[in-house]
Amino acid sequence: MADHRLKPITPLGHDAPHSVTIGPVTITEVVDTALASLAARLGEAKAVADIAETAGIPLPPPGKAAKAATYAAFWLSPDMWMVEAPFATHEDIVSVLKPHFGEAASITEQTDAWARFDVTGADLPAMFERLCNFDLRAHGPGSATRTVIEHLGCYVVIRAEGHLSVIGPRSSAASVFHALETAARSAF
């Protein structure tokens, strides 16, 4: 990371990530991941797949998320993925990815477009059935979808049993967090 003098704040406006525990669940602001959208240029789907495989970037099919050693990704739209990488090493993620893909893909920094909240704990379906129409009881780890939470388009990525991420628009971080907290209080 370049040695500049600016200090970041979290999506909720704090110096450090915020966290709250309600009943069996904990909701935590997560800022340790860099994000970039990766879109195959027209006719380059195969090339992008090959490069990604070499670079260790998983490119999961629609509705899915996948994780490899350094990179993880979830599907956004046809021929487009959100690539996740450790923030500490990939702060300027576009600069890291571009050399791999060259003109085969369009890559756009998305780290700060989103606010990520990880929700961990037992009985998450009981909470999420009050938030969105994503059927957690029928989807396991590795599923990812965009859904609507209190009018906001959010991605829900199931990381593991009892662990998922809600990734919502950064400007509405407080609204997303409020919705999560409220649903947890209602359910538990």
Next chain:
Amino acid sequence: MRYSGFRVIAEALTGHKGWKPAWRDPEPQSSYDYVIVGGGGHGLATAYYLAKEFKQARIAVLEKGYLGGGNVGRNTTIIRSNYLLDGNEPFYEFSLKLWEGLEQDFNYNAMVSQRGIINLYHTDAQRDAYTRRGNAMILHGADAELLNRDQVRAMYPFLNFDNARFPIKGALMQRRGGTVRHDAVAWGYARGADMRGVDLIQNCEVTGIRTEGGRVTGVDTTRGFIGAKKVGVAVAGSSSKVMSHVNMRLPIESHVLQAFVSEGLKPLIDGVMTYGAGHFYVSQSDKGGLVFGGDIDGYNSYAQRGNMPVVEDVAEGGMSLMPMIGRARLLRSWGGIMDMSMDGSPIIDKTDIDGLYFNGGWCYGGFKATPASGWCFAHLMATDKPHPTATAYRFDRFRKGLMIDEKGQGAQPNLH
């Protein structure tokens, strides 16, 4: 028979034995001078004015179901003339003036009640737009006032003034706006038309329109062929269906609009109110039900029913505007088919076929237009000239770039 308070008293004292049918159920004749397709508000009003104002005879109204069973029987009963654009405002003001004398004119109490309508605004830009509109209304001879927040609060202190996502800043008010008992409009026109010799033929669906040498000769119906010198189509959501009989494609899509009524409540809301930060408008009927609605569902539909997203959207608007209605219950919902036009404004025009006239594209604003629509359509059919207040309602305005787009949404009917 003439209705009056004396008559009601006299009948009450003699066991109501003297009341006559409100209208006949005639068998269709083999031909008429005028056939109006559609026994809704607009069709009935057209027949009424053709007979009464334009002294025409041999008129029939053909209705596929029962009289007044379309949008005139399923709407939120609002009347107003608070339009912005030159193409619209004179017409709706004409309509409002007709409402003001309607009951005495057709001898039926339709409960025309001018308790006022307010359109709330929540931003400076909305205020500016309402100022523009209010001025346009007054320039056209209508009434308009701009209320500030305190004036609105004095009228409706229970609105959400203190905890709102989009605070109320004021309102455009038209005091002459209000509500009308919707069914009674259809019945009043029907009875008035029937009394003047118009044949109202129910359960008679038009299945074809016959032409000869570019001229209309009559209509095929489920009750046989009925000849006509002139045919006027006023079928709202079924416009495209009926006009497809002559292979006309229209600048219209049919969409479903839901509306709602609550359980009866003691009086809360005197006039009509629209929310400027959500899709919600409301009035309270004389029986006590809150009558309210919002946006159309937004997809082409002939199903006369809607889905949950709009129900919830409307309730969210209502609760945000008036958090005191949380414990009032929604009692009934209904869905009507709206003839959504490409610019949100109607068409009252001739067609390329001689003797075939079209009235449609009313979107969800047709109820308030009923008297003027009937009058202007009758005028057009009787004289072959558009009524002065309806000159802009032509098919060719889209070709010429003369759209009447109050909302500025362009050629996308579901946004109007």
Next chain:
Amino acid sequence: MTQDNRIKGGQIDRTKTLRFTFDGHPYTGHPGDTLASALLANGVRLMGRSFKYHRPRGPISAGSEEPNAIVELRTGARQEPNTRATVAELFDGLEANSQNRFPSLKFDLMGINDRLSPFFAAGFYYKTFMWPAAFWEKVYEPIIRRAAGLGSLTRQDDPDEYDKGFLHCDILIIGAGPAGLMAALTAGRAGARVILADEDFRMGGRLNAETLTIGNHSGADWAAETVRTLAQMPNVRLMPRTTVVGAMDHGIYAAVERVSDHLPVPAPGKPRQILWRIYSAHAILAGGATERPIAFENNDRPGIMLAGALRTYANRYAVAVGDRVAVFTNNDDGLRTATDLQAKGIDIAAVIDTRQEGELLSGIRHLKGAQVIDSSGRLGLKSVTIRHANGKTETLSVNALGVSGGWNPNLNIASHHRGRPVWNEAIHAFTPPTDGPKNLIAAGAAAGALSTHAALATGAAQANAALAALGMATHSPDLPRAEDAPVNITPFWYVHEGKGRAWIDQQNDVTVKDVKLAKQENFTSVEHLKRYTTLGMATDQGKTSNITGLAIMAELTGRTIPQTGTTIYRPPYTPVAMGTLAGRSRGHEFKPTRLTPSHKWATEQGAVFVEVGMWLRAQWFPRAGETTWRQSVDREVLQTRASVGICDVTTLGKIDIQGRDAGAFLDKVYANTFSTLPVGKVRYGLMLREDGIVMDDGTTARLGENEWVTTTTTANAVPVFRHMEYVRQCLYPDMDVQLISTTEAWAQFSVAGPNARKLLQKVVDQDISDAAFPYMACANITVCGGLRARLFRISFSGELAYEIAVPTRYGDAMIRELMKAGEEFGAVAYGTESLGVMRVEKGHVAGNELNGQTTALNMGLGKMVSKKKDAIGMVLSQREGLAREDGLRIVGVKPVDPSKPLTAGSHFLDKGAAATAANDGGWLTSVVYSPHLGCSIALGYLKNGHTRIGDRMRAVNLLAKTEVEVEIVSPHFFDPEGERLRG
């Protein structure tokens, strides 16, 4: 009062006593009671007044079909009007009050209406109150409105919370009576995901109300045991207190769960109710049936009930509604009331059976071919008059009468898609339509299978049908033994005898006479009948009245019932609280709030915020000593133009456009040409809709050969992105273009004013001299020692200006850094007001001018529409109505007297012209106070405006009855040559 009418048995918990009040009087009841059952236990039969005639009324039912016993439940802000006492669960401390009466329930002055009833026949109001015309609003209507309504709202904000939620299942089963329970058992054992929803707080349906047996158990015990079994199944979700209120498209059902209505107050954080959207592959309607009354003279007195309800009160709630009871029936089911009640030790005066045929009950006075022709008892039933088959009349002293006219299947949900119910001659009732919602099937009484055995059998069969359709294994369970009595019914809708009123719709006071009058006046279509008489339009939605009214109309017109038709059932099945439908979207949570990256800092500065769509933006930044907003805004503007100002412009939409065809793509979506734009440059673009009207404007920067960033207006960020995807996917699918929104990814600040470069150079790591970074340049740069950023030299204010973007997480630090760097220049932060002032001074269009009704020509930008390429909107923008030279043009407006303020929305009139539409010249779109010009200035659209520069006109605001003489000027008030922004 004590619970004098409480008898043995029932499903109430006598170990606990609950205290409650009705109209202020204290009573007691037990858990398991409803408000109605507890009141009846206490001997209270009178619970309400009817709508029109204010007739004294008691409950006729024990369920959600109740028209009469409706009360205001709770007090204060939680007061719920029109609440059915028959389904309101009793809780300790419950307070209820009667409604629609004055001064008291027993003595109601409006009861005068009952005496005047001949004058209030159906539709009377359509025939009078017309003269004089002005009297309607002033005299007649206020009187009518005062009498309107039933219960009241307190006008206080609802203090409770409501949730919404989403559930998914293979099979939704609606109703947990014998059919629903059996269906759930069958489907649950097969492994299907099942939701079993029931409106009652105790599952079991009629099994709880009857003395029937299933196998070796009582029905109620079998139900309880089955519920226990189902509760053990992880794939079955039991949802008591949950009413499925509507069938939507494609297997979606709306349901309302009453989470906290049985509690005095919801627990903290818990909702009062939840609106569930249930996504089902299949659904089974097992909602039972509703008994219907028989209309006879004075059939509405408290104590006259549906026969089945009398059994419910006795069997389930252990309440004897009366100690001497008669039964009036046309079918065998009514006989059960007599035998059940007699078994409870209640005196049965007689069973009045309209049928001539059939066996007589033993041990009960069973009168065949008899009818009840009248009743007495002002506030409660005292006697009924019967006419025997032989014509003789007899008066029986009774205090309760059970009436059964047969049972109507609760098919409502099945006809929510407008399918027409099917008349069934065997049970003389409508059964569900054959063209109901796809994948919805009915079982049990809802399907017309009225015996217990038939309910169990159809429940299992329909569950198997659903399982088979799902491709799951079916199995036929051994059905437990249960009664399978035939439905012996001879239709009998109303007693023809008598001159008085016989009620059909009790709440709305629609009587047989009203139906006759409707017939007489040719309101014979079912819809006309309903609308003319108000039949079925009360809070009970006609559950006990619609079919009866219809049948009477059929009889009067000589048609069959199916010929006469049926009205369409519409959602909701039972009324739903508005709060429930709104969920959490109310108050500040009505819509999400979007905050700008500098929000925290702006809050610290004491900024005043304004809603801009979902965004909250700083409107202005007051400083100490400033008492009006104008002082703050004038300062911000003057200081920006004098030195430098900083504004958060993050809210503008940003779309990252990449791909080999990005330039060609932009040429399609913008009216002007972009493909020729060099790398490192920015260009202003005008986007048209296909109809030629301006859709949006903004700048597009070319940061690399195939990398572009487009900005949109704040309001149009979402529609423009959607439009671009439409063009990309639907119109030009083989263009190599990739789009993604970066609106939120970058915090973007405008730095404007003569000292903008000096300020920025302190922050930017690269050289940004005019030579290195000229007007309309753009580049990827770094700031503050290495943070990557984007810099655009563009200006909305007309000043030397830049927009600088950094990753959003640094937005807060960046605004602080910029303000610090600007200290030496006296830099100010400015908000949306100052932004507006400066853009009007420059004649830039914004939302008020870009209102979806205006063209490029109107905006004076007609030349931007290239006719050399085929862009969206190019062709239709040339239509005669849009291309006319004498149409509206944008102009600047100044008051001739600088002290006169202008008002946006004022219209232009020529001097001396009358205020009529014919003279309307256009209007003022945007008005600001220009501190530079020292007066109010405006932009406006004026007919032929480009030919009228220098003219004097009037700007009239008829709403405020003001007018100002104005001069029409160029819209470019400030620095028209644009020298400052190139400085």
Next chain:
Amino acid sequence: MIINHPLLGPRDAQEFTYLGDAALIDRPDGLSFPDATAAQDAFHDYLYLRDNPAGEHRELWYHEQGDRSWLVVTRNTVTHEITKVELARDVARARGRSK
């Protein structure tokens, strides 16, 4: 309503934004006409006139709160039954659209 997305399976229609008749895909080329009148005639018919059938209707829906795919949905406007869902991009290509 539920739209069976060709890539994502059943999705609530509330996630989508509706545009209208899928005939909008068949946009004329504005430079392909002999004169302005012919161009305007063609664009008028294209933009403003609709079949508006009571029955099967092919229409454009945008998965705004999902994957941003434009879809062509074949839906009955009387029953709301959906019989086919395709990616609009595939439909456009099949109808000969390219760049």
